Amino acid sequence: MPYTAEISRTNPTSIIFLVDQSTSMSDPIGGEVPQQKADVVADAINRLLTELSVKCAKEEGVRDYFHVAVVGYGATVGSAFAGSLGGRDIVPLSEVADNPARVDERSKKVPDGAGGLVETSVSFPLWMDPVAHGGTPMNRALQYAESLVSGWTERYPASFPPIVINLTDGESTDGDPTAAAEAITSHATADGAALLFNLHVSAAGGTPTAFPDTADGLPDSYARTLFSMSSPLPSHMRSYAASQGQRVSETTRGFVYNADITTVVQFLDIGTRATELR
């Protein structure tokens, strides 16, 4: 059965984030407190890197079950890591965990235990900063990811295949991204073809949609294109999504449209919870 390989240090998986950093990412996006799309996406990725680090922490430290790349695309295409990892492509998770660009203090309201809320500050490690500048060279970004994916499958032919997660607000400015997307999923390890998931953050409105199994009802052609580019969810991810209360079917794809921040993290989480970590 495909997508059942054990994720371990000897058979690690790579997760490649592609982050849209085009000018349009500075537009605000809904919710009670509108946020810039670039902030939403940067937060999601920083949170996720923390999540992965905790998930892979063992008694002796963080284990390299995953190797992670964060690729930005906007005015340029390349590593979006800030700080000491700046310029690096695929980095072992243990190194990621130890080297955020900085640790911010953010204020947060938490229950005080007596029925009220109290404002506290929490430490929040940051690996990338929000950027919104330039066009949307999605094709180039996907091609960049393809070269990483191809190198990875060559190096770890027995591993769970690499997962590419593209976070964007829509329109590619360097042509139809479909072919470049297919080039990614045409790479495979013994365990299956590489996975491409898309997270569409759009100010265009419409119903937020998570893991749809049809493009009907998606508001625009960008959403539909991104939907059709996304890999079908492997069965264990499907059942995980289902256990989280998502409605899923056989043709459910790894696509989220205009999801709010929690769904964003949830989506990424499912994408990385590839199989039981052992």
Next chain:
Amino acid sequence: MSVRSPTAPQPQFPSGAAYAEALQHTQLCFRHPELKGARPDLTKLGLPRAISGAFASVFSLTSATSGQRYAVKCFTRYVPDQERRYQAISARLARLDRAELSQPWNLGFEYLPDAISVGQQRYPVLKMEWIEAVTLSSWLDDNHADRFAVDRLADRFAALTRDLSQHEIAHGDLQHGNLLVAGDDTLRLVDYDGMYVPDLAGLGGTERGHRNYQSPLRGNDDFGVELDRFSAWVIFMSLKAIATDPTLWNRLHQPSGEFLLLTEEDFSSPGGSTGLQTLLAHPDQLVSGLADRVRSLAFQPLELLPPLSDTIPKQRTAPTVTTTSPGPAAAPAGGAGGLPGWMTGHVPSPARPTSTATVSTSPDGFRGRTALDVATALLWPLLLAMTGVLLMAGLPMPTAVAGAPVAAALLLTAFARSRRVERAQARAALAGLTQQLGRLDEPVKAAEKLRKEKEKFEATESERSAAHPKEQDKLTARYHAELKEAEQRKVRKQREIDKKIGKLAEDLSKALLKALTDKQNAYVRDRLGRRLIADSPPHGIGPTLAARLAAVGIRSAADFTGYRTVQNNSFNSTGAVLVISNGRLVNVTGIGEAKAIGLDVWRRDVVASAVARQPKALGTAERQQIEQGITRRRAQLTDQRSALEPATEALRVQARKKLEDGRSRLTQKHTLAGQEAARQRQEFSQRAVTLKQNRAIHESLSASVEAARMSLRRLAYAHYVRFIYVGR
């Protein structure tokens, strides 16, 4: 993985990172007096440090009030009936008499519902005593070379499983991360999430356990005393094997691999597995026997598996000190099929499937002298003495005779050696191994072949991906060409119509002129018709001539148009014929040239007076009719012109559709090709993996072949001679 109904969404639990964030403020997130304000161990970044498993993150917290250190387990996944389970487990473990246990492996814990607040909600935690111990895998990293310590740990492990099964407890997930080794090298058992105790019978399991420790036949719903049996055998076998041959740890355990010596594949497809093959081919029968045991257990349902503890004597087994064990005393009598002595009689000898490699082990030198060996040994000094006596006696005799006793001794020794089974065994072992090695593809060649095929594939694949945009461009180019052609056609037609419209003014004046001319001509013709020759005859035309003219159809000025002079040959005089309206010539008797001229002058006068009175302009109605005709024509042309744009648009739409159809066909083709490429690459990856395994098997087989050769060498003549005296 937990059992759950597929429809109802499970209650959601916070993630490990969410717990770590909440634990930044233990003063706020806890209510329990010992946990409130407790100090968590921190990471390099100064954040609470987690130890995460598949179902939970464990944090070390030191109580601010008591100074006590706790392990606090925060759950990241829903487990049905969790509280009930922990209460039952806690009650059962509380009844154990610590003094009776083989070692203090059990762990004090307290299940605290609603203990921690994360976000807007409260969740349970498991508060445990913190155990100062390392996981079994890290302990082995440090201690695998200490054979005595490893062997002792194997026995302690066996004793632990005995403790469990005696009290009808099963842990559910025995593995290197849940078995901790304390400073005094005794074991501690952690992670009771999936534990079975009799009170929980019927509840169903919560997880399937670590994949590298489970029987392929363990199902989702298995939950009972026999849960640990397979993993217990796997762990015990691994520890015993390492104790016997510590090099196995470095050979079979990949650094940082999530297993001891064997993995999932070894159990599910033992034929192709490196680990199991190496152990099965191991020269030590304890190792190969236990490995064979694990292999056969993998195909039996859990409830049929023998508990590890039943098959091992309770007293501590002495550590095996040499690799050449078992010694002669423990050597199997023959019927036990290579099982170690202590297993004989307890365990039915498992039949080895013939498909997988069966290696008869090489004997390690000669063992156990037979009567023949003893006789040979005794004969040697005797015959040598005989030769000595013969020589000393100084009797003259041929050297051949003198050498006879020695020759006899040599021959007898050779014969006795040939009767030893060890040599046949060693040869068979060597032959078997060599044959197995021969069946494997030569790894280097196979790798080269794979590399070449891959290279070729990648070349065609990059051609294909390069062709795709070109094909797309071709479609686009054709589309543009079609658009251009439609546009050109439209412009050409527009020009034609515009020209016609521009000429309409000219057409109007022409038509008006023609209508006037027609009208005037009609008037003149009418006047001529009314002027009858009989009524007002021209000069010289009398009634007779008029009658003759009438007879040929000439009655009015309209009936002829002129005359022609003709030569009358017979009289050599000129005559005339008249030209009638249809152009024919008629000869009228009595009309000669003069009369004809007269008639013509008369006709011309009539014409002149008619022309003088003909109408000079068209009537209004006539004129309007003509003008309307032109207007209609203009409207027609204008219509034609405006129809051009929609017609062109239709062509454009058609071309667009053709482009889109072409594109989707191309995309589909590309998608299929992409899927095919993925399939092909997956196959390559599979081959690369197999190759890697084969390389390892190849290496270990080669090593075994070398060892078999060595052991054959140990059966040489000289060794035999030593053996018949020394016994080894």
